[in-house]
Amino acid sequence: TQLLEQSPQFLSIQEGxxxxxYCNSSSVFSSLQWYRQEPGEGPVLLVTVVTGGEVxxxxxxxxxxxxxxxxxxxxxxxxxxxxxxxxxxxxxxTGANNLFFGTGxxxxxxx
Amino acid sequence: EAGVAQSxxxxxxxxxxxxxxxxxxxxGHATLYWYQQILGQGPKxxxxxxxxxxxxxxxxxxxxxxxxRLKGVDSTLxxxxxxxxxxxxxxxxxxxxxxxxPLHFGNGxxxxxx
Numbered sequence: 001t002q003l004l005e006q007s008p009q010f011l012s013i014q015e016g017x018x019x020x021x022y023c024n025s026s027s028v029f030s031s032l033q034w035y036r037q038e039p040g041e042g043p044v045l046l047v048t049v050v051t052g053g054e055v056x057x058x059x060x061x062x063x064x065x066x067x068x069x070x071x072x073x074x075x076x077x078x079x080x081x082x083x084x085x086x087x088x089x090x091x092x093x094t095g096a097n098n099l100f101f102g103t104g105x106x107x108x109x110x111x
Numbered sequence: 112e113a114g115v116a117q118s119x120x121x122x123x124x125x126x127x128x129x130x131x132x133x134x135x136x137x138x139g140h141a142t143l144y145w146y147q148q149i150l151g152q153g154p155k156x157x158x159x160x161x162x163x164x165x166x167x168x169x170x171x172x173x174x175x176x177x178x179x180r181l182k183g184v185d186s187t188l189x190x191x192x193x194x195x196x197x198x199x200x201x202x203x204x205x206x207x208x209x210x211x212x213p214l215h216f217g218n219g220x221x222x223x224x225x
């Protein structure tokens with residue numbers, strides 16, 4: 001069974017700070033998705049990265065797919081309380097949209 | 112567009128009892144998923160359907176869990192008999208068939224087994 005390790009597991013920061021969370025595996029993936037989940041809700045897609053070395057920006061969020069397509073990072077600039085949530089990376093095991101999820105990073109942004 | 116609908120929202124049962132969850136996916140999504148999310152962890156795939164056929168059920172505990180999607184639309188997930196360790200949120204998601212299609216999740220059913 002493939003494994004997606006996310007770090008850190010928990011992160012608590014002050015509003016306005018920057019942060020980076022990581023998603024790592026020993027396996028190569030054709031693509032990787034990032035989701036955010038808020039309490040009592042299902043995960044919501046933030047971005048899909050496909051090409052090794054690809055960088056995508058979504059407002060204050062910057063996503064990078066590693067050159068070898070084994071890892072990814074999410075950087076948030078000037079974090080806001082609305083960024084609080086569980087951040088999950090997910091990868092396709094078989095190419096049939098068969099997604100398995102990482103262990104998650106729980107982010108709390110303190111006003 | 113209407114999102115993925117799940118019911119019930121919450122369920123409390125005693126161990127060894129049975130329970131069923133229902134999911135209605137987004138119209139036009141051929142692929143449907145059931146995930147189990149234990150508190151503090153990422154979702155774990157239980158079963159993936161494409162239309163009414165099973166794509167992957169390798170992590171479904173088949174001695175107690177069953178799922179069906181008879182007409183290729185709605186789906187039910189059943190646990191019989193439940194164990195304490197089945198306490199979790201059960202998430203249903205749907206997507207288009209193509210690789211890299213985003214998953215759209217319902218808000219889940221929170222199951223507590225006492």
